[in-house]
Amino acid sequence: MKSAGRWGGAVMSNDSLSDLRRAIAEAMHADGALGGPILAVSTVGARALPGDGAAITLMASDETRETLAVTDEVIAAVERAQFTLGEGPSLDALTSRRPVLMADLADPVAQAAWPGLAGRLAELPVQALFAFPMHLGATVVGVALSYRATPGELGPDHVIFALRAVDMFTLALLRLREGQPTTEGTDWVGDGALGTRQVHQATGMVMVQLGGVIATTAFARMRAYAFAHDHTIEEVADAIVARSLVLDPDGSAAT
16 A cells, blocks of 8 residues: 555655655656656656646646546546536635645535535445645646545645645646756756745644645635744744744634
8 A cells, every 4th residue: 555655655755855866866867767757757746746646737727638647447448538528626625726635535515516516436446535736826736636545534734745746746847848958967857846845844734723724725824823923934844844833714813
C-alpha cells in the first residue's frame, strides 16, 4: 500500500521534500526514457502523492484535458469515468481552485455531489478520492488526483506534503511544456514555498483548518491574525506549525 506516499512515512518531512526535488530534477533530464522527461516527471509526481495510486492531468476545462501519468489501472478508470460523466473531484478542484478531499465515497455528500461517478466506481477498489489543483499563479492548469482503497482522511502532514509536491512538479512540467532550458542539479526546482518554508507550511495547515480554502485565503487569515495581535507573519506561522495556535473557520483562534 502506498498510503504514505513514496517520499514519506507517517509524518512528511523536509528531507522527504528534498528527496522529491532531486527525483524531479533527475526526471527532467530523462531524455532517453520511454515517454521522455514529461512522462518521467509526471510519474515521479504521481508516485509521490499520498494514497494507493494517483494520476496527473493537465486540464483547461472539463472538455480539455490530458492525463500525463497514472500509477495503475484503478486510477486510470477513475479518470475515464470523470471524463465520461463530466463530474468528480478533479473538475470540482479545477473550478474551485482548492483541494477536494473526500474521505469516504459512501458519504451522502459524495453521493449527492457525484451521483453518476459514485455508481460507476462501485465495483472498483476506490473508497476515497483526493484532488489537488495544479496552480500557476491564479490559474489552475491541471489536477493531481489520488485514491485510497479504504475510507479514511488524509492527515494534515500528508495534505501539506501533497500541496508542496504538486507545486514542485507543476513548475517542472510547465518548464518542460514551454521548452525552457534547465540546468543540472536541483536549484531551479521550486520548493512550493510562499515566502519562507515555515510560512508555506503554516499556510497549508490553515487551509486544512479552514475546511479546504485556497492558499491565498489561508494566508490572508494568517496576516489578519498577525495584524490584530501585533505579531509578524513568521511568528504566527511558527505558532501554527508548533500547533500552539489553531485558526478556526468561525473566525476565532484556539491556543
